[in-house]
Each structure stands twice: as structure tokens, then as C-alpha cells.
Amino acid sequence: MSDPSSINGGVVVAMVGKDCVAIACDLRLGSQSLGVANNFEKIFHYGHVFLGLSGLATDVTTLSEVFRYKTNLYKLKEERHIEPETFTQLVSSTLYEKRFGPYFTGPVVAGINSKTGKPYIAGFDLIGCIDEAKDFVVSGTASDQLFGMCESLYEPGLEPEDLFETISQALLNAVDRDAISGWGAAVYIITKDKVVKRYLKTRQD
Amino acid sequence: MNHDPFQWGRPSDAHYGNYNKKIAEASPYPKMNTQQPIVTGTSVISMKYDNGVIIAADNLGSYGSLLRFNDIERLFPVGKNTVVGISGDISDMQHLEYLLEDIQTENNYDNQYANEEEALKPSYVFEYLSNVMYNRRSKMNPLWNAIIVAGIEDGKPFLSYVNLLGVTYSSPSLATGFGAHLALPLLRKVVDDESDVEKTSIESAKAAIIESMKVLFYRDARSSRKYSLAIVDKDEGLIFEKGLQVENMAWGFAKDIRGYGTQKV
Amino acid sequence: MASTVASEYSNEVKNVPIEHQFNPYSDNGGTILGIAGEDFAVIAGDTRNTTDYSINSRYQPKVFDCGDNILFSANGFSADGDALVKRFQNSLKWYHFDHNDKKLSLKSAARNIQHLLYGKRFFPYYVHTIIAGLDEEGKGAVFSFDPVGSYERSQCIAGGAGASIIMPFLDNQVDFKNQYVPGSHGTERRKAQYLTVDEVIKLVRDAFTSATERHIHVGDGLEILIATKDGVRTEYFPLKRD
Numbered sequence: 001m002s003d004p005s006s007i008n009g010g011v012v013v014a015m016v017g018k019d020c021v022a023i024a025c026d027l028r029l030g031s032q033s034l035g036v037a038n039n040f041e042k043i044f045h046y047g048h049v050f051l052g053l054s055g056l057a058t059d060v061t062t063l064s065e066v067f068r069y070k071t072n073l074y075k076l077k078e079e080r081h082i083e084p085e086t087f088t089q090l091v092s093s094t095l096y097e098k099r100f101g102p103y104f105t106g107p108v109v110a111g112i113n114s115k116t117g118k119p120y121i122a123g124f125d126l127i128g129c130i131d132e133a134k135d136f137v138v139s140g141t142a143s144d145q146l147f148g149m150c151e152s153l154y155e156p157g158l159e160p161e162d163l164f165e166t167i168s169q170a171l172l173n174a175v176d177r178d179a180i181s182g183w184g185a186a187v188y189i190i191t192k193d194k195v196v197k198r199y200l201k202t203r204q205d
Numbered sequence: 206m207n208h209d210p211f212q213w214g215r216p217s218d219a220h221y222g223n224y225n226k227k228i229a230e231a232s233p234y235p236k237m238n239t240q241q242p243i244v245t246g247t248s249v250i251s252m253k254y255d256n257g258v259i260i261a262a263d264n265l266g267s268y269g270s271l272l273r274f275n276d277i278e279r280l281f282p283v284g285k286n287t288v289v290g291i292s293g294d295i296s297d298m299q300h301l302e303y304l305l306e307d308i309q310t311e312n313n314y315d316n317q318y319a320n321e322e323e324a325l326k327p328s329y330v331f332e333y334l335s336n337v338m339y340n341r342r343s344k345m346n347p348l349w350n351a352i353i354v355a356g357i358e359d360g361k362p363f364l365s366y367v368n369l370l371g372v373t374y375s376s377p378s379l380a381t382g383f384g385a386h387l388a389l390p391l392l393r394k395v396v397d398d399e400s401d402v403e404k405t406s407i408e409s410a411k412a413a414i415i416e417s418m419k420v421l422f423y424r425d426a427r428s429s430r431k432y433s434l435a436i437v438d439k440d441e442g443l444i445f446e447k448g449l450q451v452e453n454m455a456w457g458f459a460k461d462i463r464g465y466g467t468q469k470v
Numbered sequence: 471m472a473s474t475v476a477s478e479y480s481n482e483v484k485n486v487p488i489e490h491q492f493n494p495y496s497d498n499g500g501t502i503l504g505i506a507g508e509d510f511a512v513i514a515g516d517t518r519n520t521t522d523y524s525i526n527s528r529y530q531p532k533v534f535d536c537g538d539n540i541l542f543s544a545n546g547f548s549a550d551g552d553a554l555v556k557r558f559q560n561s562l563k564w565y566h567f568d569h570n571d572k573k574l575s576l577k578s579a580a581r582n583i584q585h586l587l588y589g590k591r592f593f594p595y596y597v598h599t600i601i602a603g604l605d606e607e608g609k610g611a612v613f614s615f616d617p618v619g620s621y622e623r624s625q626c627i628a629g630g631a632g633a634s635i636i637m638p639f640l641d642n643q644v645d646f647k648n649q650y651v652p653g654s655h656g657t658e659r660r661k662a663q664y665l666t667v668d669e670v671i672k673l674v675r676d677a678f679t680s681a682t683e684r685h686i687h688v689g690d691g692l693e694i695l696i697a698t699k700d701g702v703r704t705e706y707f708p709l710k711r712d
Contacts, residue, residue, distance in 0.1 A: 148635030
């Protein structure tokens with residue numbers, strides 16, 4: 001367990017619904033088997049674009065700041081917020097820049113394009129390969145479990161409240177089968193004009 | 206007192222018995238068994254058809270990249286309705302050949318039913334071989350081979366595989382080694398499924414096997430042009446064709462190949 | 471066979487012999503699961519057998535009806551799996567011979583299998599084993615084992631290559647984990663209840679189509695063995711072959 005991407009533990013998942021997207025993460029930060037914090041959120045936002053970062057905690061924090069810096073400069077230059085599609089390319093090139101000494105993270109982008117109103121999600125590997133999915137993306141130490149849950153629970157065209165239930169059940173049951181994920185969860189339901197953030201009550205073992 | 210200076214300071218034989226010299230003289234290495242194949246035979250390929258099975262293997266025995274022996278027979282008939290095809294280490298193959306001869310001798314000796322109700326069936330031969338292979342691997346002293354047993358049992362085609370690990374499986378088409386990568390996709394175009402077997406004639410099955418031996422000769426560097434082919438047919442019985450050659454090759458493309466070697470373009 | 475082991479990251483060039491040893495194990499992929507109902511139990515397994523990226527067979531059953539209403543499957547290294555099944559079937563035969571054809575109870579079968587596995591503690595059978603049937607009260611029962619014989623009884627369990635994909639789904643849909651009564655605001659758990667055979671088969675098929683979609687070593691076919699008081703029944707469903 002000296003693999004950098006599974007020292008701290010944690011997961012992120014995102015799903016597409018009807019005119020909405022959802023992104024969720026657990027709240028655990030650990031040092032191998034030792035739980036260190038139960039308030040370590042892995043989802044950040046830059047304007048209306050949401051970014052989930054699972055993996056090595058130091059890189060999660062560092063990258064979230066790198067993207068704050070880069071999106072601020074983007075806003076200064078372009079005089080508008082960055083769109084999810086554009087941000088996805090930014091994440092990819094930022095990660096590939098460090099191709100031979102990478103950040104050990106599994107990023108997930110979610111958001112709704114403010115111009116077209118199209119829901120958008122994307123996932124990446126640690127060196128920036130883009131996985132543009134039309135249904136769901138998963139990442140983190142319980143990714144196998146999340147794949148199993150999402151593949152069986154997900155259906156296209158869910159309304160925001162049903163999407164919330166689906167992503168929550170997927171996350172909850174996945175992290176309960178991973179020893180280094182869990183300890184609380186946060187879910188964002190994103191629609192064109194509203195973002196709802198909920199904390200989930202979870203098992204504490 | 207013992208006046209031999211080499212015995213001074215050593216535990217006395219009177220108290221401890223003779224010193225076990227084997228310990229001091231032991232090899233610095235652990236006991237070693239077969240750790241790698243030496244002379245090897247390449248792929249065996251096989252498939253079922255409506256009335257039986259076909260199996261083929263070439264006649265080459267390779268010593269690394271040296272084409273060391275070119276008249277090695279790797280298909281062994283066992284009784285009247287079984288053929289065993291063996292790839293991998295040739296000396297281990299010859300040991301298996303001896304074992305197969307031995308079970309036939311044992312079965313036939315003083316047995317008036319040996320040609321009928323007590324004849325060796327393919328499943329018996331396979332069960333025996335798979336137990337030999339699994340037991341040898343469990344002693345960490347494997348026979349370095351992959352084996353296909355083909356035949357007819359109770360009027361139906363029989364085809365099974367076992368290798369040096371004792372891993373066994375069966376399927377309407379089987380191949381060992383490179384054949385599993387290059388030939389099996391071609392054979393599966395004919396018999397993808399157990400239900401395809403009864404729709405496949407001996408002619409189309411034989412054509413697929415011959416075509417596969419050609420593809421293997423094209424791309425497997427440890428293969429030879431000369432090969433043997435055996436058919437176990439429900440009506441015709443065992444048909445053993447030796448000394449066959451890969452025919453109808455198209456080497457026209459070869460002159461256009463560039464970039465693999467050092468030739469000037 | 472001494473040779474130089476070094477890379478740009480090491481400070482000194484080390485000269486150690488590279489040891490090469492015969493590896494007696496391989497991974498033949500596949501996945502299995504067991505679910506216990508009120509008066510029945512099932513074990514399901516895919517029928518694909520693999521080594522590395524090759525599909526050895528698209529139909530190589532690995533769930534067996536061993537008699538006495540005992541379903542058995544050992545998933546992992548298939549040579550060990552087959553050997554274990556044979557040893558258990560043999561053990562069952564001797565039990566009948568020694569005890570006047572007395573039926574072997576599932577919990578005794580479980581204890582027996584623990585000893586078969588632990589007997590090879592220092593050269594283990596590389597398999598995840600699941601058995602299923604009915605307990606002494608006629609209720610569905612499933613037992614699962616690790617490679618060296620630790621075992622427990624459970625309502626449902628997944629094993630093999632796709633276990634981590636299937637298991638949380640089973641927790642959720644069979645044991646109703648993380649499900650609460652609507653309107654109770656997470657204070658009242660959804661009550662446990664037995665599933666019917668038809669519901670179980672639906673869940674099993676969903677579980678395996680998901681695992682097939684996301685795992686390359688799972689696919690081709692799904693074989694479900696169902697044990698009831700009337701005996702063992704088999705169902706087969708095709709899965710994707712890619």
C-alpha cells in the first residue's frame with residue numbers, strides 16, 4: 001500500500017440526468033487504515049463548473065488551487081466563466097504537462113453549459129486522458145464498486161430528485177464495501193438555475 | 206583424546222553420532238526441477254465437426270531459435286478413437302508418449318474386451334493426462350506441455366485441453382500456444398458455438414484447419430511447413446495424414462515489406 | 471544466472487542473481503455469486519474461462535450439483551477449483567459409504583470444506599469457494615470460504631474477478647442496505663424480507679450483465695443452479711461475448 005493513489009482513500013462519482021447533472025464524493029481522509037478527518041471534501045467549483053478530485057490528498061488540494069488560479073486568469077482574460085467543455089481540456093493539458101511525474105488524482109468534471117444548457121460530465125486518468133461519458137463517471141479507491149452500482153442502478157433521463165436518489169445509493173453502497181472510503185458524503189445536484197448541496201448520513205466504520 | 210586436529214572443537218561422535226556430511230556438502234541451490242523447456246514443439250490446433258474431430262500439429266522440434274529436428278511426430282493415436290496432440294517440451298512429450306503406451310499396454314494385456322466395451326475412450330485418456338499434469342505441477346516439477354485430447358466418445362466428438370499447470374477446459378475449437386492467438390479466431394468463424402458443430406461438414410472443418418496451419422506458418426517463427434493432421438470420424442474411424450505440406454501460399458507481398466530489417470529501401 | 475540489476479534511480483549497481491521460478495498458479499477469471507432465499511438457494515456463475523487476454527472457452531461450467539442438494543463452486547485458479555470440487559465429491563461419497571447413505575447437512579459440508587482448504591494451508595488452493603443449499607430447518611443457506619478455509623454463513627456473497635463490482639449491488643438489493651422507509655428521514659430502516667426465486671433470478675441477471683459490461687474476464691454465458699426441497703434446477707442465459 002505504498003501506491004500514492006490509495007494512501008488517503010476516497011471516491012468521486014458524477015451522473016447525467018434530464019437537464020441536470022449530479023456529482024458526489026465521500027468525506028474521509030485517511031493515512032492508510034487510520035482515519036484522520038471526516039470533513040475532507042473532494043468537490044470544488046469554478047463558476048458553474050464542478051470538479052471532483054479523488055486520490056492523493058496533497059495533490060487534491062494542490063490541483064484544486066492550481067485550477068482556481070488558472071480559471072481566475074481565464075476569467076480576467078475572457079471576461080466570462082469557463083464552460084465545462086473548456087475546463088475539461090484545461091484539466092487534461094494541466095495533467096499531461098506532468099506526464100513523467102504526475103499528480104496522483106482521478107479528476108471528474110461536471111456541469112451544465114451556460115450557453116447551450118447541455119449537461120456535461122467527464123473523467124480523467126492521472127495523466128489527463130479524457131473519458132467523456134454520456135451516462136456516469138467514477139473515480140477513486142472504490143471505483144470497481146461504483147462501476148457495479150452505477151451500471152445496474154443508472155437509467156438515462158432522470159429528474160433531479162430521482163438522480164439524487166440514484167447517485168446517493170450508488171455512492172453509499174459502494175463506499176460501504178471499501179475500507180478506506182466513506183465517513184460521510186456530499187452530493188451536488190446541478191440544474192441550469194440552481195445548485196443543491198446535501199450531506200448524507202452514512203455508516204461511520 | 207582424538208589427535209586429529211580436524212576433529213578439534215567439533216561435537217564428539219560419542220555424544221552426537223556421526224556428523225551428517227550431507228549438510229556441509231549440500232548444494233548452495235535448492236533442489237531443481239524442470240524450470241524451462243529445451244527442445245520445443247509449437248501450436249496444436251483442433252476442432253469438432255458434425256461427424257468427428259480434426260487435430261493438427263507441425264513436425265518441427267525447435268532448440269530456441271534453431272530448427273533442430275524436422276521430423277518430430279507430435280500427434281499420438283491412443284486406441285482406435287483418440288488422438289493426443291502435444292506442444293511444449295519434446296522430452297516431456299516423449300515421456301507422455303511412454304505413459305500413453307503404458308496405459309494402452311495395461312488396458313490390452315489379457316483383456317478380451319479391450320477392443321470393445323473396455324476400449325480406452327478419449328475421456329479416460331484425458332482424465333489420466335490431466336491428473337498426471339496436475340500432480341506434477343503440485344510437486345513443483347511440471348511436464349512443460351500443453352495437450353489437446355481429441356476423439357469420439359459414444360458417437361459424439363470429444364475435445365479437451367490440459368497444460369503444465371493442470372488447467373483444463375473444453376470447447377468446440379481448441380488451440381495451444383500461438384495457435385490460440387492466430388488460429389483460434391479462424392476456427393471460431395466455423396464453430397463458434399457447440400450448436401455450430403452439427404452444421405459443420407468435414408470438408409469445411411478440414412479447410413479451416415489447413416488454412417490455419419498456413420497462417421501459423423506465415424507468422425509463427427517456430428513453425429514448419431511440414432505437418433501432420435489426424436481425423437477421428439464416426440464412420441471412417443481414425444484417418445492419420447503424415448507429411449502434409451502448407452500449400453497455396455501467397456508470398457507476393459514479401460518483396461514489398463520494408464522497415465523490419467536493415468535492407469535499404 | 472547472475473546479471474546486473476540497475477536503473478537510473480539506483481545509486482549503486484547491484485549484482486544479484488535474478489531468480490526464476492516455476493509459478494504453479496494462474497488466474498482463470500470468471501465470477502460467481504450465491505444468494506439464499508426463504509426455502510431455496512442459488513449459485514450463479516459465468517461460463518467464460520480465460521488466461522491473460524485469451525478466452526479459453528465460452529462454456530466451461532464451474533457451478534456443480536454435488537448431490538445431497540449441495541451446490542458448489544470454487545472460482546479463481548481453475549485447476550485448483552476442479553481439484554477441490556473432485557475432493558469434496560469424493561469426501562461426500564465416502565461419507566455416504568461410512569454412514570449408511572446419510573444425507574450430509576450443509577453446515578457439515580462447510581466444515582468439511584474448511585478442512586480440505588486448510589489442509590493445504592502452506593500451498594493453498596487459489597480459489598474463492600461458495601456452497602449453497604438448505605439448512606436443517608429447510609431455509610436457504612449460503613457459505614463462503616477464503617483460500618485457506620476461513621468461512622461464514624451469509625444471505626448473499628459474490629466471489630471471483632467481478633466480486634467487487636457485484637457485491638455492493640447485492641448489499642443494496644438483497645439485504646436492502648442504505649435503504650430507509652420513505653418519509654422517515656433516515657430513522658427507520660427498510661425491513662428485511664425474503665425474495666422470491668423470480669426476483670432473485672432477475673437480480674442475478676442484472677448483476678452479471680453489469681459485471682460483463684465492465685470486466686473483461688466475465689461474460690459469454692450465465693448458468694444459475696437453484697436448490698429447493700424438490701431438488702436442483704439449472705437455468706442458462708447468454709451474456710455478451712466481447
